[in-house]
Amino acid sequence: MIWDDGSRIAHDAPGPLGWIRLLWRGGAMGLLVFGGLGVLLVVRTIERPLCGVRRPVTPSITVFVCRSALRILGLHYVRSGDPLRAGGAVVANHASWLDIFVLNAGKRIYFVSKSEVAGWPGIGWLARATGTVFIERTRTRAREQTSLIEERLLAGHRLLFFPEGTSTDGLRILPFKTTLFASFFSQNLRRRAVVQPVTVRYHAPVGADPRFYGWWGEMTFGGHLLRMLSAPRHGRVEVIYHRPLAAADFDSRKTLARACEAAIRSGYDRPAPGDAPGQG
Template sequence: MTWRGGDDPPAGRIGLAGWVRVARRGTVLALVTYGGLALLLALRLVERPLCGMNRPWTPHITQMVCRAALRILGLRLSARGKPMRKKGAAVANHASWLDIFTLNAAQRIYFVSKSEVARWPFIGWLARATGTVFINRRGREARAQKEIFEARLRQGHRLLFFPEGTSTDALRILPFKSTLFEAFFSENLKHVMHLQPVTVIYHAPPGEDPRFYGWWGDMDFGRHLLKVLAAPRQGRVEVVFHPPVAVEAFTGRKALSAHCERLVRVAFPRDRLPQDPGPASPACAAGLSRDH
């Protein structure tokens, strides 16, 4: 299930200055992240009995923490377009564990992720606390998972998932899997839901391997985190929000998936490695490992 194209980039040796940066950035990052998590959980004790499934306050804490995390790392964030205000969800390409901070910093959303992520150290704890929707790929649980998915959407939660199904080297976009798009075509949702495609583009630090921020294959999370913390200079990340589309304007999940994939690819830099071919959008022709 994990993308394994090509060799992993060289890890590089972390010198004394690098370990100093790891200690400084890592300490501040841990304090901000877990301090924000403690505040979020405390506020949720009040928010839950008053608002139930709705979370009017805690997503603001998540967004502030993620913006602070990017500043601590030194990774500059820029955005084009605006997150939609309509009821629905977003889909994005997936390059790294950094997408969690990047996409939460750019908008207030809830991720859709595979169930195994809930058990991951560090990432799993954050995911559970921030309202991530966990799904199982087992066929016998598909109906129950779809009902959970629909319930969250009906509550007005803005969900975000990764249709590629796995993270990459940050230099390509894999073909979108259309399975999760099916949930939007239920009778309860298809007439009111909108979907917004989002493109995430990482630019490596000057002089580094262009795959610097990508996380794929057998890469260990801890070592990748150390590499990012130790970097003397950081790169930048762009988030492009494309125009949202109404689900009911499409004939089915495959047409909607193809349209979203095409828009996500349109904004991706043409100087990257050759991308895997994606299907053309019928709508346009007519005018969530790392494994998610």
């Protein structure tokens, strides 16, 4: 699929008010995120020896931080449907690094991410601290990755991954890669695994480029972050939790992946919600 490079979207440099917004939002979010991380690490030192792989307390800290970050940013959060209450997998479309905050704001989850992210400055550290599962998308490591995912799911974790394999401009959904869906058909998970498709749909501020929240192509994280923090106003993000699907009802990873993709695409066909913000 060929689509426009991110550098083709023109954005004005922040004016004086933009820099004030950037400093206020950036400072507040920095204190929130790193302060919350500090609390999380302290609690985890007690939680780890008592609970092992299970994390009954620390994910709630992550949810609080992410909900508060969206409020500071001014991005209205609108939710429909019900998140999984028990352990299982969640799959969603991927438009931006903001998805981390948006999806964590709805329910306690753990992301499944490519191994390279673990080495990214700042982001990698945060990801490791919050229990992200790092994987290598290679056939030689497939069995090992399946065992790791199986262990976390059997421990009652809700694992989230992005089957598109990359972020987009927020206006389209790329064909799903099916490799990770194989984990749900292992001997120990085949009869008990459930997967919940989730649509994340961003609505740009009035008058802004519809791709305002997308992060793709040659866009840098720093440039995109600056634009989010300095924006005079924000739009909203709609998170739609679809009906969970049982792996036992499908004959292969490919049919399960297609069903999840169809459900997530259906979220883009729904009428846009009203302007009234909501916090799920």
